[in-house]
Amino acid sequence: MSAKAPEAAPSLHDFMSAANATYYGSRDPLGASGDFITAPEISQMFGELVGLWAADLWHRAGAPTDTAYVELGPGRGTLAADAMRAMARAGLTPPVHLVETSPTLRSAQAERVPAAQWHNTIDTLPADRPLLIVANEFFDALPIRQFVRTGRGWREHLMMDGRLVAGEADCAAEIPVALADAPLGAIVEQNPAAETIMATLAARLARQGGAFLIVDYGYEGPATGDTLQAVMNHRFADPLAEPGSRDLTAHVDFSMLAMIARAQGLLTSPVVGQGMFLKALGIDARAQALARANPARSDTLFGQRDRLTKDSQMGRLFKVLAVRHADWPMPAGFA
Numbered sequence: 001m002s003a004k005a006p007e008a009a010p011s012l013h014d015f016m017s018a019a020n021a022t023y024y025g026s027r028d029p030l031g032a033s034g035d036f037i038t039a040p041e042i043s044q045m046f047g048e049l050v051g052l053w054a055a056d057l058w059h060r061a062g063a064p065t066d067t068a069y070v071e072l073g074p075g076r077g078t079l080a081a082d083a084m085r086a087m088a089r090a091g092l093t094p095p096v097h098l099v100e101t102s103p104t105l106r107s108a109q110a111e112r113v114p115a116a117q118w119h120n121t122i123d124t125l126p127a128d129r130p131l132l133i134v135a136n137e138f139f140d141a142l143p144i145r146q147f148v149r150t151g152r153g154w155r156e157h158l159m160m161d162g163r164l165v166a167g168e169a170d171c172a173a174e175i176p177v178a179l180a181d182a183p184l185g186a187i188v189e190q191n192p193a194a195e196t197i198m199a200t201l202a203a204r205l206a207r208q209g210g211a212f213l214i215v216d217y218g219y220e221g222p223a224t225g226d227t228l229q230a231v232m233n234h235r236f237a238d239p240l241a242e243p244g245s246r247d248l249t250a251h252v253d254f255s256m257l258a259m260i261a262r263a264q265g266l267l268t269s270p271v272v273g274q275g276m277f278l279k280a281l282g283i284d285a286r287a288q289a290l291a292r293a294n295p296a297r298s299d300t301l302f303g304q305r306d307r308l309t310k311d312s313q314m315g316r317l318f319k320v321l322a323v324r325h326a327d328w329p330m331p332a333g334f335a
Contacts, residue, residue: 047082275315
């Protein structure tokens, strides 16, 4: 890494923002023919259990009749479709609001959830009713800032000639106190968009009621580490090469999201692994029921369950957090 970089060079944040805008705006990245696969695409059980989670919480909150379902970054609409089917069986049929900017993905979502209403930003979501919000692998794709500790102090990573270099400006004020004395070469990441979105939606929930379920890969900070990565054709790739051709992500700081929610007066669940969460919601029983109804697919169904829940696969790396209005009960899945 070079010692200096022109301040006119774009930050990693700006590079990642532009790259992902091009990437998501030009393709359907999901599935075997895409670059990666998410939990809802692995098995219907994921979306069904999320739907039952939402319906159970809604019932125990008094079943407010005007509640809306909101999903951020809903992919192909698979999660929303599976969740709505399960919610309907439990007596909840809310209007669906999807926050999505990609025309390609909106088209796929319209096939699966034709009655949905679409939004380019969270700013136009309903402001007059409780919201049940779901974000599965949403925050990880938001652009991050990276700060590196150099011999001259904390500096922001900038992009120059296809590589990351340390800028000139002193960025010590951006570093959490607990990490200020990290060793030379340590990296601290910050996600401004995630912070803003979380604060905005938490304020909405504090006024309107409801809950927000977040599922993503991440950690409980503050912590140091370089988590920027890229996936292309279901393999890890160089995140700095060929911008716009691959999915760029970074791990999510769940402690930061929870802290922001609490600052708005919301109550937060513990952060748990996806495996623990799905098992608490009954994924084993659901897999067994589906296998009884489809004996020829039993191995596939149990394999899907294992992929979602085993520590060696998605069960531990993927974390789950729920935040809720102070008058809403503790949601299922976190005992």
